[in-house]
Amino acid sequence: MSKDTKNPWGKPGNDDRHYGPRGGQGGGGNRQEPPDLDEMLRRAQENFREVMPGNLGGGAAIGLFLLAVVALWLASGFYIVNPGEHAVVQRFGAWSRTQTTEGLGYRLPTPIEKISKVDVNAIRRMNIGFIEHASRGGASQKQEIPEESLMLTSDRNIVDLYLVIQWNIKSAEDYLFEIEDQENTVKKVAESAIREVAGQTDMFPIITKGRETVADKTKAIIQQNLDEYHSGVNITQVLIEKAEVHPEVQGAFQDVQSAKQDAEDTQNRANQHRNDILPKARGLAIQTVQEAEAYKEAQVAKSRGDADRFNAVYEAYLNGKDVTKERIFIETMEKVLGNAQKIIVDSENAQGVVPYLPLDQLKPAAGNNQSAGTVTGQQQGVRP
Structure with a gap:
């Protein structure tokens, strides 16, 4: 970096003419140049001569003049800090203090101290x-x-x-x-x-x-x-x-946004279909499970009933075998012959008569699956 180059990030360069009181470069636009002291003294002396009476001695006049100059010089140290301002005081160019309260303040007159006011509240x-x-x-x-x-x-x-x-x-x-x-x-x-x-x-x-x-x-x-x-x-x-x-990528961006919108619409439709199907599937699954449970319970109850009935028949058989056999035979025949077409032959009144059964005429009509049955006694006659 050359000697006259300034660092834009605020760090001081090698230009000794701009070093601030803290070793860095000074900034801001609130700089106060010290007044010309010789010029001030000359003007004050001329004004003093105009107002002094002519019979005052030269030594006393000079003393009063110097006293007035010192008083004015000391009075120049007063300053006012307005609301929202901070006053930074420098002593011989170095930072001394900062007044953060508004109102009247005092610093040693120039060139000993000088102030710079900064508005800290302004946005x-x-x-x-x-x-x-x-x-x-x-x-x-x-x-x-x-x-x-x-x-x-x-x-x-x-x-x-x-x-x-x-x-x-x-x-x-x-x-x-x-x-x-x-x-x-x-x-x-x-x-x-x-x-x-x-x-x-x-x-x-x-x-x-x-x-x-x-x-x-x-x-x-x-x-x-x-x-x-x-x-x-x-x-x-x-x-x-x-x-x-940027306009150069606007077209590609619009294509991407359209694709994203299409993907979002497709996903929304898929979610809607899923939300419609899943409850039905869950309901059907619950119904199937409930029906299976009911069928299981019915079959178990039926099996237990059959087992209990068989055990009861078996116990009765053990107590009376002949009676039980007869009862079982009768119940079985009742089931077999209950729905069959039957012909009853009385063996007592049919002595000497050869039984004749027209089987072709006794057959049921076509399509009727009922069977024809006969009950015969002894080989004697047919009841007319």
């Missing part, structure tokens, strides 16, 4: 990516600065950003003595911060619902860097006024 505004021009109608017009507004995102897209930085001063002595060209320093730090955040973020969140998050991250990085420089600057707010896709 300063800085634009990044654009400049504003006042129009006749009162509304401002924005002119883009491409080298500031164009940002590269993490997904390698280009966005156009307008950033507004609002800040005030939290330490008057740091603001005056630690950095040079304070506004330019704040702007460079802000540009670096927003490019860092944009480079770590995809394009879509920046231009949609993620603006506030991007602004908050940018504010935190700006404040951290400025604190490291002891700049005395406090960032109050970071606003993203504009975040748009």
Whole structure:
């Protein structure tokens, strides 16, 4: 770096003409040049001669003159601090103290001490990516600065950003003595911060619902860097006024958004179909399980009933085998012959008669599955 080159980040270069009272370069526009002492004394002497009576001795006149000059010189040390201001006092060029309360203050007269007043409550505004021009109608017009507004995102897209930085001063002595060209320093730090955040973020969140998050991250990085420089600057707010896709990638961006919308619609329809089918499937599964449980219980109950009935018959058989056999035979025949067509032959009244059964006529009509049965006694006659 050459001798005449100034560091834009606020660190002093090698130019000895601009070193501040803390070893860094002085900053700000609140510098007070010491008055010409010889000129002040000459004017005071002329004024004193005009008002002094002519019969006063030369020695006494000079003494009174010097006394008046000293009094005026001491009185010049009074100053007033207005609301919202801090007064920084320098003694022989070095920082001495800072008065943060408003009202009357005193410092040793020039050239021993001098003061610099800084408005610490004023909110300063800085634009990044654009400049504003006042129009006749009162509304401002924005002119883009491409080298500031164009940002590269993490997904390698280009966005156009307008950033507004609002800040005030939290330490008057740091603001005056630690950095040079304070506004330019704040702007460079802000540009670096927003490019860092944009480079770590995809394009879509920046231009949609993620603006506030991007602004908050940018504010935190700006404040951290400025604190490291002891700049005395406090960032109050970071606003993203504009975040748009660069025209060169607008077409591709629209295609991507259309594809995302189609995918979202398809997913919504699939979810709707799933929500419609799943309850029905769950209900059918529950119904099937319940029917199976009911069938199981019915079969178990039936099997237990059959087993109990068999055990009861078996016990009865053991107690009376002949009776039980007869009863079982009768019950079985009752089941067999209950629905059959029967012919009853009385063996007592049919002695000497050969039984004749017209089987062809006794057959049931076609399609009737009932069987014909006969009960015969002894081989004697047929009841007419």
